[in-house]
Each structure stands twice: as C-alpha cells, then as structure tokens.
Amino acid sequence: xxxxxxxxxxxxxxxxxxxxxxxxxxxxxxxxxxxxxxxxxxxxxxxxxxxxxxxxxxxxxxxxxxxxxxxxxxxxxxxxxxxxxxxxxxxxxxxxxxxxxxxxxxxxxxxxxxxxxxxxxxxxxxxxxxxxxxxxxxxxxxxxxxxxxxxxxxxxxxxxxxxxxxxxxxxxxxxxxxxxxxxxxxxxxxxxxxxxxxxxxxxxxxxxxxxxxxxxxxxxxxxxxxxxxxxxxxxxxxxxxxxxxxxxxxxxxxxxxxxxxxxxxxxxxxxxxxxxxxxxxxxxxxxxxxxxxxxxxxxxxxxxxxxxxxxxxxxxxxxxxxxxxxxxxxxxxxxxxxxxxxxxxxxxxxxxx
Numbered sequence: 281x282x283x284x285x286x287x288x289x290x291x292x293x294x295x296x297x298x299x300x301x302x303x304x305x306x307x308x309x310x311x312x313x314x315x316x317x318x319x320x321x322x323x324x325x326x327x328x329x330x331x332x333x334x335x336x337x338x339x340x341x342x343x344x345x346x347x348x349x350x351x352x353x354x355x356x357x358x359x360x361x362x363x364x365x366x367x368x369x370x371x372x373x374x375x376x377x378x379x380x381x382x383x384x385x386x387x388x389x390x391x392x393x394x395x396x397x398x399x400x401x402x403x404x405x406x407x408x409x410x411x412x413x414x415x416x417x418x419x420x421x422x423x424x425x426x427x428x429x430x431x432x433x434x435x436x437x438x439x440x441x442x443x444x445x446x447x448x449x450x451x452x453x454x455x456x457x458x459x460x461x462x463x464x465x466x467x468x469x470x471x472x473x474x475x476x477x478x479x480x481x482x483x484x485x486x487x488x489x490x491x492x493x494x495x496x497x498x499x500x501x502x503x504x505x506x507x508x509x510x511x512x513x514x515x516x517x518x519x520x521x522x523x524x525x526x527x528x529x530x531x532x533x534x535x536x537x538x539x540x541x542x543x544x545x546x547x548x549x550x551x552x553x554x555x556x557x558x559x560x561x562x563x564x565x566x567x568x569x570x571x572x573x574x575x576x577x578x579x580x581x582x583x584x585x586x587x588x589x590x591x592x593x594x595x596x597x598x599x600x601x602x603x604x605x606x607x608x609x610x611x612x613x614x615x616x617x618x619x620x621x622x623x624x625x626x627x628x629x630x631x632x633x
Contacts, residue, residue: 282544282599283319283607286525287312290602292508293528294521308521308602315604319611326615333620335391335563342388342410348377349417358421364594366421367605378426379609381414382574386433387616390566393441404447407438424469425595429581431455433573440569476591490588492517493524496531497587504534521602523594526586541600542583549576555621564620571613 291309298308331337352358352368359367359374367374389410396403411434418427435455439448471486479487479494496512505511510531513520520528530538552572559565575598582597584590596606 282541282548283316283611285541285544286597286600286602286607287316288507289525289529289532289600290521292510292532293513293525294602296514297520300515311604312602312607315607318604319608322608323611323615323618326612327618327622329619332616333564335388335394338384338388338391341384345377345381345384346413346417348375349381349414352377353417353420364421364423366423374605376605378414378418378421378423379605381418382426382430382433383571383609383613383616385410385414385430386437386570386574387567389434389437390570391563393437393566394561394563408451423594425581425593428593429574429577429595432577433570436573436577437566437570441566472591472593476588479588489518489524489592493527493586494588496527500531500534502534502536504530504532504537507532523582523592523596523601524586525601526583526597529600530586542579545576545579545598548572552576552617555617558621567620568617571617574613575610 287309290312291307294308298305326332348368353365357368358365359369361367366378367376389407392407392410411431415427415430418430435448435451438451475482475486475490479490481487483491492512496510496517499505510520510528512531513528517524517527526538526541529541533540549572552568552575556565556568556572559568578595578598581590581593581595582601585592585595596603598610599607
C-alpha cells in the first residue's frame, strides 16, 4: 500500500520537475513502478530462501558491505551527487552501498548479540567495532543521514539486548560529543543547523528547502488542495519527488491524509514488533526488531525534516520517495522480516502438531 501511494505521489510531485529538468527521459513514476516490480521479485525470492537465517552468512555479507563502502570512495568508481560520493555506477544502474550496509551491519550485530548472555569488555569492543567500521566509512562519503539511522538503531538494539545501563549511557554521551564534533568539522552541516533554527534567516540559501516545505504544508489545512493540485511542485520545492515528497503529500491531501499515511507506518511498526515477540530464537528476535526499527527511524527522521522539527539530512521516506536502491533495500528488509518470522511460525506449528 505504501509503495503504491508512493508511485501516485511521485507522479504528482515529479512529473513537472522531470519534464523541465529531464526532458525526453522516462518519467519518474514509470521508473518507480519498474523499481517496485523488481523489489517485489527480490522480496518474494529472499523471503523463501532459508539460507538467510544462517548467522555465518551475515558475516560474509557484512564484509562485502565494507568492501563496497571502500569501493565507493575510490575515484572513478564512486559517483558524486549533491556533494556526497555515495553511489557506485553499474551501467545505467546506480547502487548506494550505505543502504545495504545498514541492513547487513544490524543483522550481523544481531547474530553476535544472540550468542552472548554476558558482555565482557572484549565482547563489547567487538560489538562497537562492528558498528563503527561502517559508520566511519559512510562518514567519509559523507552521508550523515545513513550514519544517524545506523547508530540510533544499533543503540536501540543494544538496549533491547540488555546492555549494562552505565555503559549504554556513556556511549550515548560519547555519541553526542562525536556528533557535535562532526557538525563543527563541516561548515555545511553547521549551516544546516542554523537553517533549522531559523530558516528565514537565509530563505534563498541554506533555508530554502525548509521554507518551501513549510509553504507547501502551511496553507494546505486539514484536507489539502486536492490530489495533483500541489503548487510547490512547480519548481519551488527542489526535487519534490525525493526527500521532501511528504511535503507534497501534506499539501495535496492535508493534515488528515498525512496522519493517515503515518498510521500505516505505525501499523507496520506494531506488526513488526509483534512478529519479533513471537520468536523463540534470540537471533530471529533481534533481527526483526532491528529491521523494523530501521524503517521506523528512517520514516520519523524524514517526516521530522519535512515539518522542520529536525535539520535537513537527505534521508528518503521509506516506500514513498523516488529511488531504486532505496525502494529495493526497503523491500529486502521486509523480505528478511518475513523470512525470519515465517521460520518461527513453522517451528511453532510443528510444536503444536
């Protein structure tokens, strides 16, 4: 349902932008429909392969994701877009390794967490190394949004795994300090913070996207201007089919429609956690919790940016925003949730027999 809603609003939000900037190319909504078909095929395939439940396999996937994160930094292999070298080109296709790294890292972390009931210092160091190696490589691109999601979900996973509270608090403090250093080290991040605090201080510069997003949302009211009747998509809001598509959704179907969309995300979150709670194996429980939380945190981050509760981070709205890698990886995440939960159902059915 979310993916179909996404295609509808990509048609609405991106058609004019595509005609002006990408005249003669395949429209965004056609590409997204093709990506959706590919994503469904990948989902059906992955959810029916029991080998993905082997923890050792995820060690291999984790290493492959690190190799891809290194490869994307090599000139001639990595592709630069909007100031970030985050993509690898394969013919006409592009792949964003950071999206895959989030899934592989958290699934591998789930695997090693499931093997331990106590957390000695050596074990803790291993856990943190697993988290921060991809974080370091992603920051070199840089892709702050992917780092934020990966770190937040990893910390939530450690909390679920009953990590010592003192250590957990210390990690949060260190993480906040590191965040402050990263923001101070890059002038453009500081400008984003300033634009978040007061976007009208530079409405034609660093605050442009935030101001245009609010101009889309503010006049829409409870029910919006009507489907396909957005005004900000006419070259006011940059790339409206991407990160800020939720602003177009709110503009066209209003607060009521936007809350309805968030309700679907809430149903996804609740269902994912319910599936996790039915698991008997720790590995399956941790994986489903982590993968469900990835989508929830990413959705919250995107919505927070669009309504100016958070600084601009360049994170897509799962299932909804335009983008092949993002859509396929989200559906692979769903496939893994279904894969692990279906195995638990088979075990429970066998016990009942």
